[in-house]
Amino acid sequence: MTTPTTSLHAEIATLLGEGAVVPPGAAMARFIDEPRRRFHTAAQAVALPSSVEQVQALVRWAAAKRIPLIPQGGNTGLVGGQVPLSGQEVIVSLERLNRIRSIDAATGHMTAEAGVILEKAHEAAEAEGAIFPLWIASQGSARIGGVLASNAGGVQVLAYGNARELCLGVEAVTADGRLYAGLNTLRKDNTGYDLKDLLIGSEGTLAILTAATLKLFPRPAAYETAVVNVAGPEQALALFYRMKAAAGARLTAFELMPRFGIDMLLRHGMMSSDATASMSPWYVLLEFSYGEADRQGVLAEALEPAFEAGLTDDAVLAGSLAQRQQLWAMREQMSEVQSREGASIKHDVCVDIADVPQLIAEGMEAAERAVPGIRPCPFGHLGDGNIHFNFSQPIGADPKAFMAGADAVHDAVYEVVLRLGGSVSAEHGIGQLKTKVLEEVKDPVALDMMRAIKQALDPHRILNPGKVLA
């Protein structure tokens, strides 16, 4: 760790070529400035390998010198997993490994390198008449390696699963620079331990992903999309059960939104006019996706008895693709709009789907006790039990003073989550932001198993040290 910086840069350049190493300074900014603006440590260097062999050479070099490496995709992570912690690290950007190696839409798979931008993967699938159904807000810059390393979720997990379920196999460089050749297109393979799923979601601490085989699905022939008024999360949950019974696997999105979020969108001009049917304390955005041979119109049909049962009193159904986009835009901008209303405190939590109403009621109450006047904006994937439990500062409060009290709000929300047997990080992972809370809340036996696995696969702590496990 005491290698002088200039020699270090020269050594990387020798391994990867000139132009493949970025020293601290302006050019490094895009690799270390992360979306939450919480972490500000520079790396010793950014290395930009162009091939799997170069990644291996780099890891062998780092292992010999005991230089910690941080694998990085699109630098869109929300918990600081992809940026420096100690400042002794070299960031390994995978952005130059950006080929789609193969695609077979009929059979349903595509092999993409770690640096492929998620949106490019979408486009490649769509060009073959298929979909890769993982949609997240950062898809224009997030890359496949990071998407898998963090086991990203998104708005269609309900129907298609998380990144983990969407991946058939991975290729990765181990901590000693060897290549784990785990790419495959098999739907079944019981030859030993499930290394694929262990590496997925390990946030770059067990190996560096270099490529993955991803599942593709037939492109739906039609969508039906609605934003439905509901009195509260309990009515939303009852509606979810009905819609699931009616549509089964055709129900591909079920998202909760509070009126407060819609009001913010209007107030800050992020929506030109109110796209909801009418005023309501809460809304659900739901979507059905149809295959070619399916009978359509099921959404409207299924809503009728829900009206009669008093679960909703109004709804808007998208009559066009443009209107569908308008409805989705409300949901997609609900996180971003909070930054226009002063400071905000965020949580990405999951509970049993049946417990979402209790989570929201008790979490709002507990946060209000901690910070009177705090403005809750819980929204997100009710169909997965995954709520982005966000709070805007009280009107007129000092943002810095509000953020100084963030721990009390975290404690209040996490107390409810843990009492319900939930997760304090549903989608975003642990990174460096949540290592302390993980130690406090995770089953100690699980933590010990994780530490033993880390020690077994990365004994010299070369790979993203201090992330996930402090």
Place this chain on the structure above:
Amino acid sequence: MTTPTTSLHAEIATLLGEGAVVPPGAAMARFIDEPRRRFHTAAQAVALPSSVEQVQALVRWAAAKRIPLIPQGGNTGLVGGQVPLSGQEVIVSLERLNRIRSIDAATGHMTAEAGVILEKAHEAAEAEGAIFPLWIASQGSARIGGVLASNAGGVQVLAYGNARELCLGVEAVTADGRLYAGLNTLRKDNTGYDLKDLLIGSEGTLAILTAATLKLFPRPAAYETAVVNVAGPEQALALFYRMKAAAGARLTAFELMPRFGIDMLLRHGMMSSDATASMSPWYVLLEFSYGEADRQGVLAEALEPAFEAGLTDDAVLAGSLAQRQQLWAMREQMSEVQSREGASIKHDVCVDIADVPQLIAEGMEAAERAVPGIRPCPFGHLGDGNIHFNFSQPIGADPKAFMAGADAVHDAVYEVVLRLGGSVSAEHGIGQLKTKVLEEVKDPVALDMMRAIKQALDPHRILNPGKVLA
């Protein structure tokens, strides 16, 4: 390992109570006589804990004494994972941990202990109007712990996934007797490494599963089932692509069967009359499952253009539930019937779905070269790329001489499988039967990672030693 047997039995009885230990002898037979009749070693004892605490006490005792333990469910495994290898082992039967702890069909999960028989889990789900969609031939005796430890598959993986995908969380006793409290009902949880999926499929070598949370699905409102004539695997594959495009997630089974298998069923009276439409060299059994709001009749509609395209010339559609069962009975008895035709050599392999025709053509050819007159009976899950590539002995051959040449047939089939990037154990695992072949064919980096994980989680090799990893 040198503890005298009588004292060992007394010690187990002290821990678990009288009547919870079975010494070698007649009473042990049902725990060590396994379905393939290949392995015949007695254990030192069978221990029958009645609670999770008793499992923990037993493991702590075994760890202190360095006595190897074999976790066992219903003793239905096909690769000897659940029966002794050295004879020094104590079998830990989980059959007394047989409670269904909770069930919530609306939300879609059930928590069952490791000793619950799979069929009982089916019944519990069905009593609540739901399904647990994992159907395997041994479901009347297989138990949830074994089903998960071996990541069982079955006939509806196509639509619902393997055991791994059907499980939300597990509870397990670690090699030092602590409890990993990983039961949960969360659809999303990114708080650390994926221990659940690591334990699933590890065949009892990393921990002893004591309970699991399983996913439930709405019971289909209707099925449409057909057995369709096809000229060969290529036509079957083309038909698969068409059916998948037509039905998407509603296509819940797509199974290939050779005429040879049907002939055997008729010859040995396992089917009273031919249930196929007419003579054909191959058949596909396919099934669509419908939700309440779905338009039915899609199967017949989708078959029409397949007729016109020459992919099939005849088919039988089940007109009743009884006829559906009759069609399924052909498929379900295809493995068993082979034992009536003398000796048989079996393989459970998986390739890319698109490569199934090549696998079958080249595998049959290679086996015929190895043993002239050998009678191939490849059948199974074409929709997953998973073929049970079985062979009956030549007519009139000596069964023992035929089996003595089994390795040449294995080599011939595995050469094709590996050349196609396939798996030599799609569903059944490694156990003690395939440890040698695993060492020969598995990526050496993957093997080293597996060994490192085994060493990390079971440093004293208490848990099922010699299984999976020799």
